[in-house]
Amino acid sequence: MRDTQIQAAWYGLDTCEKCAIRHLVLFADLKREDFSAVHLPIEDLWLAPGTELYGQDQSAEAVFTIREGLVKLEQYLPDGGRRIVSLLGQGDVAGLEATLAPAHEHAAVALVPTKVCRIPKPVIDRLSPKLHRQLMTKWHDMVLRSHQCARELSTGSARQRVARLILLLGLPGAPTCRLFGRDDVGALLGITTETACRMISDFKRRKLVEEIAPNQFRRDVAALQAIADGQ
Amino acid sequence: MRDTQIQAAWYGLDTCEKCAIRHLVLFADLKREDFSAVHLPIEDLWLAPGTELYGQDQSAEAVFTIREGLVKLEQYLPDGGRRIVSLLGQGDVAGLEATLAPAHEHAAVALVPTKVCRIPKPVIDRLSPKLHRQLMTKWHDMVLRSHQCARELSTGSARQRVARLILLLGLPGAPTCRLFGRDDVGALLGITTETACRMISDFKRRKLVEEIAPNQFRRDVAALQAIADGQ
């Protein structure tokens, strides 16, 4: 995990109790006494874009709760290409297969500055019975994400896919959103980098989006929605 | 569930103990004494192609272990279209969200003659602690399937996608496989019915596949693999 900026690392779970997105995270159901049963390091990390949480086929040592930011899950194709198979955001858990499999079946990489909480595998095992329902829910979320990617981001024209992605990023209805590399946009939508670029440029020209700062966009939600729905 | 042919329905789990694919199914871990704790009907069903196991947004009453055949999970798009977001086969469990959510978030429909085992939700709840690990594994499988669909069936040229689908269906390396409607092939691969049809026809002309019986194909695995990998 190079390029990683470690903001803080606690040996205990004190911070979990104060977590602002507590209702979203893996430990949502746990009570004070459960926390005290854990004596393993849970690290709070800030990741720069491009930072790898874990690599494909890497041994699974921990799961990561995403507190803020955006993480891609990608797999390598036989021809050397790659495909983003899912996107994870706030409240999602990356690396859930650690609870079952010895290795990760995809790489997880931050797309934008991302804050995660690294939970070692033994912590999960120790809290296992209490966590079951919550873990199930996270698996469920994972499937929903994946299906959403197929349904919204791999269907329709390139123009529609890009519009849907821009709508999907950032809070629903909010005027701004943060984008990431055109390369990743292409791999996510199943189109080429150039096509992704053309569509975004075109949106800029038509004033559907405006690039406030590098990869920071102001967007015309209504107009984009119209395109997403097919003109 | 119209068009359904019920072959047998037991009120007990005797048959689970004798199940030929026992190692694959949801009850893999359970012991004799666990079975006797269940007194709810578990039905063994044969489904004709096109039979709906459950509909999108339908209330979730049961999960279905697939003993034989092929099931599609599909969702409707805002424009009225539809997209197959996953394929399930032997050993997979359809409707797992029944364990968490009140309704199904997609429709599940048999693509070929399919044998399933219908397990009412209360059975799952009753056996819950014992089933946890196995359920997790099934969720995991679900995610793997979904990612596989994105990676192999929604990437590359139409020609490649069709080749990969034909390879994916049936046992790995086996000379034959069973296909389904061109309409569904299209919705699964993110291409039109016509394009799917053209590709299959083309494969026939080039003797890469041969239609033994309706939708039953003999295939040239090596040649198709070459196409799947990009010529």
Added chain:
DNA sequence: CGCCTTTTTGAGCGTATTCAACATACGTGG
């Protein structure tokens, strides 16, 4: 046998890809 659905084929068009060139930004060493 005729009707309906599904599959197949054709022709023209629009879109996305390919391959190339050029622009821009960033970081490093001269």
Added chain:
DNA sequence: CCACGTATGTTGAATACGCTCAAAAAGGCG
């Protein structure tokens, strides 16, 4: 500090690919 190199983003032109619309052919099923 600027020159240079690399990585990333943008644009152009020609091609190839998949889509649309239309029509014909091939099954089921009453």
